[in-house]
Amino acid sequence: MKAEQNEQALLKGLANNDSKAIETIYKDNFNMVQAFVLNNNGSYDDARDVFQEAMIALYEKAQSESFVLTCQIKTYVYSICRRLWLKKLQQMGRFSNQVDNLDETVPVEEDLEIHQKRNAEFAIMDRAMKSLGEPCKSLLEGYYIKKMGMQELAAEFGYTNADNAKNQKYKCLMRLKKLFFSQYNIGE
Amino acid sequence: MDDIQLLANIESYLNGEMTPVEVAIFDALRKKTPEIDQMVVEHSMFQHQMDSYAAYQNIKHSLHETHNKLLESGDLNEGGAVSTKVQVVQLWNRYKRVTAIAASVGGVIALVISGLVAYFSPVVNGNQIQQLSKDIEIIKRNQQYQGSLINEVKSKIPMGVTIISGGSGFLIDTKGYIITNAHVLKGTAAIVVDNKGKEYNAAIVHIDTKKDLAILKINDEDFKPLKSLPYSIGKSNADLGDEIFTLGYPRNDIVYGVGYLASKTGYNGDSLSYQIQISANPGNSGGPVLNTNGEVIGVLSTRQAQADGVAFAVKSKNIYQFIDELRSTDTALEHIKLPMHANIKGIQRKQQISKVADCVFNVKAFSKK
Numbered sequence: 001m002k003a004e005q006n007e008q009a010l011l012k013g014l015a016n017n018d019s020k021a022i023e024t025i026y027k028d029n030f031n032m033v034q035a036f037v038l039n040n041n042g043s044y045d046d047a048r049d050v051f052q053e054a055m056i057a058l059y060e061k062a063q064s065e066s067f068v069l070t071c072q073i074k075t076y077v078y079s080i081c082r083r084l085w086l087k088k089l090q091q092m093g094r095f096s097n098q099v100d101n102l103d104e105t106v107p108v109e110e111d112l113e114i115h116q117k118r119n120a121e122f123a124i125m126d127r128a129m130k131s132l133g134e135p136c137k138s139l140l141e142g143y144y145i146k147k148m149g150m151q152e153l154a155a156e157f158g159y160t161n162a163d164n165a166k167n168q169k170y171k172c173l174m175r176l177k178k179l180f181f182s183q184y185n186i187g188e
Numbered sequence: 189m190d191d192i193q194l195l196a197n198i199e200s201y202l203n204g205e206m207t208p209v210e211v212a213i214f215d216a217l218r219k220k221t222p223e224i225d226q227m228v229v230e231h232s233m234f235q236h237q238m239d240s241y242a243a244y245q246n247i248k249h250s251l252h253e254t255h256n257k258l259l260e261s262g263d264l265n266e267g268g269a270v271s272t273k274v275q276v277v278q279l280w281n282r283y284k285r286v287t288a289i290a291a292s293v294g295g296v297i298a299l300v301i302s303g304l305v306a307y308f309s310p311v312v313n314g315n316q317i318q319q320l321s322k323d324i325e326i327i328k329r330n331q332q333y334q335g336s337l338i339n340e341v342k343s344k345i346p347m348g349v350t351i352i353s354g355g356s357g358f359l360i361d362t363k364g365y366i367i368t369n370a371h372v373l374k375g376t377a378a379i380v381v382d383n384k385g386k387e388y389n390a391a392i393v394h395i396d397t398k399k400d401l402a403i404l405k406i407n408d409e410d411f412k413p414l415k416s417l418p419y420s421i422g423k424s425n426a427d428l429g430d431e432i433f434t435l436g437y438p439r440n441d442i443v444y445g446v447g448y449l450a451s452k453t454g455y456n457g458d459s460l461s462y463q464i465q466i467s468a469n470p471g472n473s474g475g476p477v478l479n480t481n482g483e484v485i486g487v488l489s490t491r492q493a494q495a496d497g498v499a500f501a502v503k504s505k506n507i508y509q510f511i512d513e514l515r516s517t518d519t520a521l522e523h524i525k526l527p528m529h530a531n532i533k534g535i536q537r538k539q540q541i542s543k544v545a546d547c548v549f550n551v552k553a554f555s556k557k
Contacts, residue, residue: 017246017250018245018253019250019253022251022254023254023257023258026251026254026255026258027258027263027264029256030255030264031264032531033263034264044266044377048255048266050253051229052251052255054250055247056244056247056248056251056252059247063243064221075483117282118240118244121240121241121242122240122241125237125241126241127418144238144239144241144242145241145242145245145246166196167192170192170195170196171192173193173195174192176196177231177234179303180234181234
């Protein structure tokens with residue numbers, strides 16, 4: 001019972017981007033995933049990418065209110081990583097001999113599908129941001145991602161006052177929206 | 189109201205930064221103008237998207253940080269890339285005692301083992317020699333040659349020469365022409381020894397390293413030409429599974445071996461040779477490979493090092509080609525007559541062997557200094 005509560009607490013921490021929780025989950029699970037990827041034709045970098053991807057999927061899942069994890073974090077992370085890595089191997093035309101087929105896994109197809117859809121959306125936003133150019137990109141990143149105040153941003157970018165910075169921010173935002181929606185609607 | 193102002197208003201409306209009065213005014217505006225209403229919905233969606241994007245970026249960042257942090261602390265390992273000098277020192281300090289104990293235990297074990305090995309080594313040695321003997325067959329053969337030098341004082345091997353290579357060979361003409369492998373003849377001259385131990389001087393007539401065939405001619409007054417050869421040289425291809433036998437000199441005495449034709453091609457699909465399943469050893473090179481009808485189907489040439497019993501024989505067709513080529517260049521060879529009829533066909537194997545054995549020679553090549 002205690003272990004279960006502990007896991008719930010960890011997931012809650014992860015959902016809040018709490019570094020202590022992330023570190024704990026990371027430490028508990030990474031080596032297992034690394035071993036799996038290395039044993040199946042992968043490199044250290046592959047292992048890191050796959051694991052972090054799985055962590056993000058778990059993070060997204062943990063954020064939704066209705067979320068209840070029906071299995072251990074370890075099993076879930078392993079299942080996602082396994083699925084992701086085998087898929088990647090297939091895409092690269094390399095096949096693993098799938099020696100450890102007997103490991104406990106849970107079905108994660110649905111979660112992965114949602115996750116990949118979100119990833120696609122993020123990729124659109126990423127592209128829109130990148131094609132925005134400076135200083136718009138940094139300004140919007142500062143405000144929306146790093147959650148800096150207008151005053152702070154004005155100081156950092158050298159605007160004479162917060163109002164000017166705010167004005168500039170809105171101009172940038174309008175351009176970003178345009179870029180984003182032009183892509184987003186095509187994507188739909 | 190310009191676009192920027194509108195956007196600013198929508199944002200503060202969505203973020204709940206407006207006073208109740210302003211909200212009421214804005215709500216009324218939304219109702220009145222569908223475009224603004226549409227913009228609010230759109231922006232709300234965009235803002236949601238932006239929020240999750242921000243969260244995504246942030247979690248990615250944290251994961252990255254965590255990864256690096258854990259790498260640094262040594263909780264993760266990416267193949268030795270983390271072993272910094274500081275860590276080595278730390279490890280040393282931590283495991284100094286353990287290492288010392290392990291080292292002394294290791295030392296004691298090493299002493300004990302070496303003592304045990306020394307104690308038991310006479311027994312082990314016998315085995316090792318037997319195993320090695322396969323690897324040093326060539327050396328052993330050289331020793332045999334030296335032995336024969338001492339034994340046969342009246343050997344026809346000239347004084348002061350060393351035997352470089354050796355193998356087997358067999359007559360293809362009653363007048364004393366012997367065929368063998370090119371790789372058997374590394375020297376400049378050779379002697380041949382028959383199965384009764386009698387030696388004859390022989391000259392190297394021609395060597396074709398491509399076909400791995402060579403011809404020797406016995407130039408010795410002791411040699412008496414035979415009336416006929418017991419076997420024939422096959423012209424057609426042999427069939428898979430044909431029973432075959434060979435005679436050769438892996439030792440100083442003639443040795444008989446039996447096997448079957450395993451493949452119509454040789455090593456790596458070489459179409460000039462057959463693969464045969466037979467026990468062959470260094471010294472068998474150049475020996476005849478005969479089928480049960482007494483036809484020579486090939487010249488035993490090589491064997492596969494890693495596989496047991498897998499040997500290769502140059503196809504007998506090549507002998508015809510080889511001789512034909514020689515005839516066109518060397519008129520002295522025009523009178524070579526390859527045996528066409530096998531008179532050992534249909535007789536018992538033992539009799540076949542005793543007849544063939546008279547025509548198989550131990551070839552020893554040497555070079556004069």
